[in-house]
Amino acid sequence: MLPLKKIVCFFFVHALVLSAFAQDEQEMKPIVPSRFQFKANVAIPSLVGNKALRASFRGVYEGTANLQLRLFNGVYLGAHGSYTGFKISPEKIANLNSECRTAGAGLNLGYEKFSMPRVMWYVNFASGYNWINYFRVQCPDSIAPELHHLAWSYRPSAGFCYYSDDNFSLGLSVAYTFLMNEFDPTSICLDKFKAYKKDDSKGYTNYFSIGVTLNFNLRKDMFNGNGSSESDGEEDN
Numbered sequence: 001m002l003p004l005k006k007i008v009c010f011f012f013v014h015a016l017v018l019s020a021f022a023q024d025e026q027e028m029k030p031i032v033p034s035r036f037q038f039k040a041n042v043a044i045p046s047l048v049g050n051k052a053l054r055a056s057f058r059g060v061y062e063g064t065a066n067l068q069l070r071l072f073n074g075v076y077l078g079a080h081g082s083y084t085g086f087k088i089s090p091e092k093i094a095n096l097n098s099e100c101r102t103a104g105a106g107l108n109l110g111y112e113k114f115s116m117p118r119v120m121w122y123v124n125f126a127s128g129y130n131w132i133n134y135f136r137v138q139c140p141d142s143i144a145p146e147l148h149h150l151a152w153s154y155r156p157s158a159g160f161c162y163y164s165d166d167n168f169s170l171g172l173s174v175a176y177t178f179l180m181n182e183f184d185p186t187s188i189c190l191d192k193f194k195a196y197k198k199d200d201s202k203g204y205t206n207y208f209s210i211g212v213t214l215n216f217n218l219r220k221d222m223f224n225g226n227g228s229s230e231s232d233g234e235e236d237n
Contacts, residue, residue, distance in 0.1 A: 030114065030117040031114070031117065031118055031120070031163045031166060033217055034070075034167075034219045035069065037076070037216065037217055037218060038065070038066070038067055038068075038216045039066040039213060039214070039216075040065050040066075040213070040214045041063070041064045041065075041066075041213045042061070042211050042212050043061075043063075043173070043209040043212070044060070044209065044210070044211065045061075045062045045086070045207040046207060046209065047059060047205075047206075047207045048207060048208050049179075049203050049206030050182060050202070050204060050206075051199075051200040051201075051203065052185045052196050053183040053205055055194070055200065056088060056092055056093055056190055056194065057087060057092075057100060058086065059086055059207060059209070060085040060086060060087050061084070062082070062211065063082065063084075064083075065080060065082075066080040066108060066126075067080075068108075068110070074111050074113055075111050076109075076110050077107070077108075078108045078110065080106060080107070080108055080126055081105045082128070082130075083101070083102070083103050083104075084101070084102045084177075084207075085099065085100070086101075093190065093194050095193075096193055097136050098136050098138070098190075099134065099135045100134050102131065103130065103131045104128045104129065104131070105128050105129065106127050106128020106129060106153070107126070107127060108124055108125060108155075109124070110122055110123060111123050118162055118163040119161075120161050120162075120171075120215075121159070122159055122160070122161070123156075123157070123158045124156070124157045125154075126156075126157070127153070128153055128155075129150070129151075130150065130181075131148070132149040132150070132151060132181055133147060133148055134147045134148075134188050135147075137188045138192075140189070140192070146184075146187040151179055151181035152180045153178060154180075155175055156175065157173055157174065157176075158173065159173030159174060160172065166217060166219070167216060167219055168214075168216055168217075169215040170212070170213070171213045172212060174208075174209070174210050175210075175211075176206070176207075176208050176209075177206060177207050177208075178204060178206050179205040180204055181204060182201060182204060183201065185201065
C-alpha cells in the first residue's frame with residue numbers, strides 16, 4: 001500500500017503547485033526548451049519485488065542524472081547514470097548493517113509536452129546496465145560471499161516540472177525500476193540471521209520511487225555569462 005499512498009501524495013502536491021501558479025500563467029511568456037537539457041533526480045526507493053529482499057532491506061536513496069538531446073516535436077534521446085542505495089532495516093534484521101549499492105548507466109527515450117506556458121509534463125523509458133555491490137557483509141570465514149553482480153535494468157518514469165525562468169525548472173517524478181537480478185539471501189549469509197523460505201528468492205529486484213526533479217535548459221547564454229534570457233519563440237541550438 002505504500003506505493004499507492006505515494007502516488008496519491010504525488011498528484012496531490014502536483015495539484016497544489018499548479019493551483020498556486022495558475023493565475024500567473026496567463027501573464028508569462030511560454031518557455032521554449034533548448035536542444036540540450038540536463039535532468040537530475042533525487043528519490044527514495046521502495047522495494048516491491050523479490051520477497052527476500054523486501055524482508056531484509058529498505059530503500060535509502062536514488063540519484064539519477066540525464067543529459068538529453070531534443071530530436072523533434074518534444075521527443076528526446078538521452079544518456080543517463082544512476083546510483084541507488086539499500087540498507088538492512090533494523091526492524092527486519094537486528095545487529096546487522098549490510099548495504100547494497102547499485103551503479104548504472106544507459107540510454108533513454110522520452111517525450112515532453114507543455115500543459116501550460118511554464119508547466120511541462122514528460123514520460124521517459126530508460127534501459128541500462130548495472131553493477132550491484134554489497135558492503136559490510138558478515139559471513140563465517142568458511143563462506144565466501146557473492147558481493148558483486150551485474151544486471152540489466154528497465155525504468156519507465158513520468159513527471160512534471162515548473163519553469164521559474166527560461167533555464168531552470170523544478171518538479172516531481174514517479175518511476176518503477178525493473179532490475180533483472182534475483183536476490184538470494186544465502187549469497188551474503190543473511191540466512192544466518194533470519195529464516196527465509198526457498199520461494200522468497202524468486203523474483204527480480206524491482207522498486208518504486210518518487211522524487212524531486214531539477215531540469216536545466218543548456219542554452220548558449222548560460223555559458224556566456226548572460227544568465228537567464230527571454231525565450232524568443234525559437235528553439236535554442
